[in-house]
Amino acid sequence: MNIVVDTNILFSALYDPSSDAGKLILFALERRVDLFAPESVKLELEHDLRKKLAYAEAEVRETIAALPVKWVESGAYAGAMDIAKGQLTHEADVPVLACALALGHEIVSGDKHLLSIKPKIARVWRLGQLIKEIQR
Amino acid sequence: MVTTVAISPELAKELKLLKMEEGLASIDEVIEKMLIEYKKRRFLEASEKFRERMKEKGLKLEDLTK
Numbered sequence: 001m002n003i004v005v006d007t008n009i010l011f012s013a014l015y016d017p018s019s020d021a022g023k024l025i026l027f028a029l030e031r032r033v034d035l036f037a038p039e040s041v042k043l044e045l046e047h048d049l050r051k052k053l054a055y056a057e058a059e060v061r062e063t064i065a066a067l068p069v070k071w072v073e074s075g076a077y078a079g080a081m082d083i084a085k086g087q088l089t090h091e092a093d094v095p096v097l098a099c100a101l102a103l104g105h106e107i108v109s110g111d112k113h114l115l116s117i118k119p120k121i122a123r124v125w126r127l128g129q130l131i132k133e134i135q136r
Numbered sequence: 137m138v139t140t141v142a143i144s145p146e147l148a149k150e151l152k153l154l155k156m157e158e159g160l161a162s163i164d165e166v167i168e169k170m171l172i173e174y175k176k177r178r179f180l181e182a183s184e185k186f187r188e189r190m191k192e193k194g195l196k197l198e199d200l201t202k
Binding site for chain 2: 007008011012013014015016017022025027029030031048052053054056059062065066067068105
């Protein structure tokens with residue numbers, strides 16, 4: 001199962017590994033699910049770790065390396081950005097949808113904008129639903 | 137497809153022993169399980185640091201997940 005994640009899922013997992021977001025990361029480490037994210041998500045994580053939490057560069061690198069996520073370069077989903085922009089008003093979510101569309105993967109998010117996407121465009125899982133599906 | 141890695145005889149002996157103790161089918165499986173456990177520990181350490189730093193900075197999760 002290939003799933004695109006957003007920044008909130010990754011921060012939530014780091015904050016509480018026993019949460020559903022944390023469980024998703026542990027499932028990915030066990031190779032029960034493959035996680036992907038656009039490089040914009042990686043840049044946002046790096047930015048917040050540096051600016052809001054005063055992480056040193058080595059700490060940023062270690063944290064990013066600890067996340068079992070395949071980072072997708074912007075060139076790989078650039079062609080889907082226009083379609084994604086047409087579906088979302090919240091700009092920060094656009095690369096997540098574009099990445100999912102370009103790769104043909106599904107999304108997991110708690111974000112109301114992403115959750116409002118029509119199923120014919122992309123399947124967006126709520127975290128709790130996805131965890132149940134993986135555990136089935 | 138398989139490949140070869142060079143390890144000391146002592147380490148090879150330990151891996152074989154672990155394979156028997158854990159009832160695993162191959163050394164490949166032993167190494168894979170060890171890698172998963174190593175990566176889990178690395179993630180949990182990153183998580184611990186993350187929570188500590190958030191506490192130091194007086195931040196809540198909501199401050200990062202707007």
